[in-house]
Amino acid sequence: MVEKQSSSAIFDNRRMKNAEDHILVRQALQADPESFGQLCRRYYTSLVAVADSILLDHHLAEDAAQEALAHACRQLPRLRKPERFGPWVAAICRNVAKDMLRERRRQRVSPEDCEGQDRDCPDNGRTEMLAEALQRLPEHLREVVYLRFYNEMSYQQMAGVLSASQQSIDGRLRRAKKIIAAYLIRKGFGR
Amino acid sequence: MSRDDDNLWLDSLLSQQVRREPVEFDFQQWKEGHPEEARLLERGIEQPGRNLKTTTYPIWRCIMKSRVTRYSAAAVITLAALLVLTNPFGTSKNGGVALAAVQEKVAQVNTMIVRGEKVFTCVADPNVVYRFDLVKYISRQYGYTEEGRIGDALIYRITLNKPQRQCLILMSPWKKCLHFPCTGEQIAIMEKLSPTGAMDLLLQTDYKKLGTATIDGMDVEGFEFEGVKPVQDILPKYLFDIQQGRGTVWIGTKELLPVRIEGDLLIGQSLTTLLMDWRLHEVNTLDSYDKELDPNLFNTEMPQGYTEFTFSDIIPIKLSIPGLG
Numbered sequence: 001m002v003e004k005q006s007s008s009a010i011f012d013n014r015r016m017k018n019a020e021d022h023i024l025v026r027q028a029l030q031a032d033p034e035s036f037g038q039l040c041r042r043y044y045t046s047l048v049a050v051a052d053s054i055l056l057d058h059h060l061a062e063d064a065a066q067e068a069l070a071h072a073c074r075q076l077p078r079l080r081k082p083e084r085f086g087p088w089v090a091a092i093c094r095n096v097a098k099d100m101l102r103e104r105r106r107q108r109v110s111p112e113d114c115e116g117q118d119r120d121c122p123d124n125g126r127t128e129m130l131a132e133a134l135q136r137l138p139e140h141l142r143e144v145v146y147l148r149f150y151n152e153m154s155y156q157q158m159a160g161v162l163s164a165s166q167q168s169i170d171g172r173l174r175r176a177k178k179i180i181a182a183y184l185i186r187k188g189f190g191r
Numbered sequence: 192m193s194r195d196d197d198n199l200w201l202d203s204l205l206s207q208q209v210r211r212e213p214v215e216f217d218f219q220q221w222k223e224g225h226p227e228e229a230r231l232l233e234r235g236i237e238q239p240g241r242n243l244k245t246t247t248y249p250i251w252r253c254i255m256k257s258r259v260t261r262y263s264a265a266a267v268i269t270l271a272a273l274l275v276l277t278n279p280f281g282t283s284k285n286g287g288v289a290l291a292a293v294q295e296k297v298a299q300v301n302t303m304i305v306r307g308e309k310v311f312t313c314v315a316d317p318n319v320v321y322r323f324d325l326v327k328y329i330s331r332q333y334g335y336t337e338e339g340r341i342g343d344a345l346i347y348r349i350t351l352n353k354p355q356r357q358c359l360i361l362m363s364p365w366k367k368c369l370h371f372p373c374t375g376e377q378i379a380i381m382e383k384l385s386p387t388g389a390m391d392l393l394l395q396t397d398y399k400k401l402g403t404a405t406i407d408g409m410d411v412e413g414f415e416f417e418g419v420k421p422v423q424d425i426l427p428k429y430l431f432d433i434q435q436g437r438g439t440v441w442i443g444t445k446e447l448l449p450v451r452i453e454g455d456l457l458i459g460q461s462l463t464t465l466l467m468d469w470r471l472h473e474v475n476t477l478d479s480y481d482k483e484l485d486p487n488l489f490n491t492e493m494p495q496g497y498t499e500f501t502f503s504d505i506i507p508i509k510l511s512i513p514g515l516g
Contacts, residue, residue, distance in 0.1 A: 019404035019413050022439070026453055030308070030474060031235030037218035044216035058211055066221060073228040077236055083401060130208045149202075149209040177198040180205070 017160060018083035025082035036076075040069050043086055045151050046161045047093045053146035054097040054139065055104075056131075064100055068093035087163035094143075126189065133183040141176035148173055235310075235322075296447040302484050303329040307452075307475040309339060314457075314468035323347075325475070333489040350491050357491035360500075367500035370493055401439065406451055406476075411441040432459035450477045 021042075027035035047068055052061035072089045079088055134142055147158045155166045162169060222229035305327040313319035323339035323346060334353035339346050348361040351373065360369040401413030417437040438454030452475040460466045493499075 019402035022401055022413065023404055023406065028232065029236055031233060033232035036232050040218060040221065041216045045214055048214050062214060069221065070225045070228050073231060127208065130204060145205060146209055149205045150211055151213055177201050181198045181201055
């Protein structure tokens, strides 16, 4: 399950990414918009995955990620550790997505009513069962599943926004899959 | 690392369920959708207290025309004359870069050209901001020259000629200058404030490793330091009062030279700042080193058309007293 890359290599890569983030943040603060653009490109996919794990809607998740980046831009001078931009912007994104979810609930729109969810697959029962299993997961575990399977993200990319070690991420992922598997088996999945 | 409870059979199902088409971020489109943020980015957002309504003094003409502005601008220029940002060097423990080797390498460099910017913000009025584009010429043989520009306009030039022991501070918008001889001690102080001299001073500074990165294709290792104790006692507080400071330095792992230095200082009221508190943010990047420099860059003769700077050039009209300055 864990990539073949050694843990020290992952740590080094992560340190390098953190150091690059540090530079990009400082440059963005000094009237260099393209540096902020690079930060956005670096984390956008992860942010969409984080938001999607909360909103369960891909298009809304993209809106949430874009809004989170706008918040981050305005709050950038308050970021005390520029090398921690990833986890910081991910936390902003979680809050934006939760606000959107509350707003959507207030308007009583169910996730199924939203466009963009492709649920017309031939294996409908299984897909819905799996979707249900995912929805029942605690938020922090669902987020790990989304990050991992959204766009085949590496542990390194995940660590960039989760502020957690690869062992911890691996543990969360295993716990999530155990819960999903138990739910599916209980519901007679695949029978 | 595979275990029985990994439930690997779920992977493909989850992948099908969760997987999306790759999303790409279009920065241009984002900027169009968030014009306020785009403006903020264009203008620079480094001061926490600044908002979109904050104004700066963007053009040198303001400095030239207003006596009030002259006062603060003169403080900034005088201050700039005393400031060269310091670097956090110490003995290496287990980093990729051996700092002692960097210290040695820097000590061997004969010339450096450093570029960057200095941003002074007045503590009493954060709307008063001076942003200078910098170029520094440092020569072991000839001395030190620093130029500060706003746009294309040269605002100040500070030159220390080492062989002649002369210092010249040009204030270009007003065609004014300060010209004075330097003692050996003053030259030593200036050297302590140069990147080379800072090496020794900062041996005493605590630092934190930031890891490695790439800057302009160069592999670098970063260090962050906080506290400026070693430079606080260089000059008496009534002349120059550095109250707080922090910064980062990025050292080329092959070049063994600092390639980028950033720092923030809080400078308290002193004679040099004309009794104003200032915050300084400075960024320096190494342009080149051991390049032959024209000795004329360190010329300290007063240029034609310039006159000596006096206090009456900056004090507000209502306060000017006949016979003063």
